[in-house]
Amino acid sequence: MEATQMNKQDDKPLSGKVAVVTGASCGIGAAISRHLAAAGAKVAMAARREEMLNELKETIKKEGGEAIAVKCDVSNRTQVKEMIKQTEESFGPVDILVNSAGVWYFSFMKNVQEDEWERTVDVNIKGVLNCIGAVLSDMCERRSGHIVNISSDSGRVASIGMAVYTGTKFFMEGMTRTLRQEVCKEGVKVTSVQPGAVDTPGLTDSCLVMDDECKKIYSELAEGIKVSADDIARVVLYALKQPDEVAINEVLIQPRDAPL
Ligand SMILES: NC(=O)C1=CN([C@@H]2O[C@H](COP(=O)(O)OP(=O)(O)OC[C@H]3O[C@@H](n4cnc5c(N)ncnc54)[C@H](OP(=O)(O)O)[C@@H]3O)[C@@H](O)[C@H]2O)C=CC1
Numbered sequence: 579m580e581a582t583q584m585n586k587q588d589d590k591p592l593s594g595k596v597a598v599v600t601g602a603s604c605g606i607g608a609a610i611s612r613h614l615a616a617a618g619a620k621v622a623m624a625a626r627r628e629e630m631l632n633e634l635k636e637t638i639k640k641e642g643g644e645a646i647a648v649k650c651d652v653s654n655r656t657q658v659k660e661m662i663k664q665t666e667e668s669f670g671p672v673d674i675l676v677n678s679a680g681v682w683y684f685s686f687m688k689n690v691q692e693d694e695w696e697r698t699v700d701v702n703i704k705g706v707l708n709c710i711g712a713v714l715s716d717m718c719e720r721r722s723g724h725i726v727n728i729s730s731d732s733g734r735v736a737s738i739g740m741a742v743y744t745g746t747k748f749f750m751e752g753m754t755r756t757l758r759q760e761v762c763k764e765g766v767k768v769t770s771v772q773p774g775a776v777d778t779p780g781l782t783d784s785c786l787v788m789d790d791e792c793k794k795i796y797s798e799l800a801e802g803i804k805v806s807a808d809d810i811a812r813v814v815l816y817a818l819k820q821p822d823e824v825a826i827n828e829v830l831i832q833p834r835d836a837p838l
């Protein structure tokens with residue numbers, strides 16, 4: 579194939595693909611939505627803050643992409659099923675699911691923030707399962723699909739001050755690896771992206787309310803050592819662009835100066 583031809587194909591590598599991105603109203607999910615739309619995918623963006631989704635939809639439209647905004651709380655299974663139904667009605671069957679919606683709080687477990695623990699489990703575990711549950715049978719039936727889970731470097735090591743969050747990302751890692759083994763022969767890929775610190779509204783907000791005990795541990799965050807949401811989106815796109823028979827199963831992406 580000639581180089582010029584290859585570049586042309588590379589321009590819109592996801593042309594015609596239907597993608598659902600959760601947590602798309604800001605941060606990593608918003609960046610992934612823009613990159614997927616720029617790569618030619620039809621993107622259904624899901625989150626609770628509809629106004630922010632609509633603003634992003636307009637931006638994507640101006641950039642020549644195609645997207646819809648669907649208000650959805652991923653911890654609510656009925657809303658997730660409805661969100662997938664709306665996506666299929668607008669675009670057709672879902673080829674790509676990116677689970678980016680997630681929450682975290684910096685606090686030692688001895689502070690017993692039970693409401694925060696519950697929200698973390700509801701969004702990071704139940705939310706991810708609700709989304710996978712809404713698309714997986716169809717992907718297996720069509721023998722095609724790609725699920726990308728935005729995990730964390732906290733899915734690989736103990737992260738002090740983030741115990742419950744770390745637990746949810748360990749769950750994600752275990753579930754992702756097992757799911758991959760179950761569905762790979764049915765033509766479905768499952769990728770785990772494990773970011774370190776990423777410059778997003780979520781990280782900025784959580785650092786603002788961090789107590790002194792956590793500040794001592796996360797001094798590198800205060801120093802601003804982070805990668806960008808676009809850096810994570812480029813990794814997701816790289817995984818999605820691979821030929822059918824090639825799978826990028828895990829990517830650990832961290833700031834150069836803050837490795838595990
Ligand atoms: N930033 C970082 O340093 C890192 C982040 N990650 C992971 O990346 C993912 C995205 O994080 P990031 O972009 O930084 O976070 P942000 O807080 O910036 O964005 C979080 C997104 O999740 C959405 N969300 C939260 N709760 C729900 C819910 N119940 N239903 C639907 N959407 C929800 C928010 O939308 P809305 O409020 O509108 O519903 C928002 O769009 C998370 O899974 C996180 O664990 C991993 C490692 C590092």
Ligand SMILES: CC(=O)[C@H](N)C(=O)O
Pocket residue numbers: 682730731732737773774775776781
């Ligand atoms: C939020 C995260 O997942 C991350 N590991 C961090 O250190 O901030």
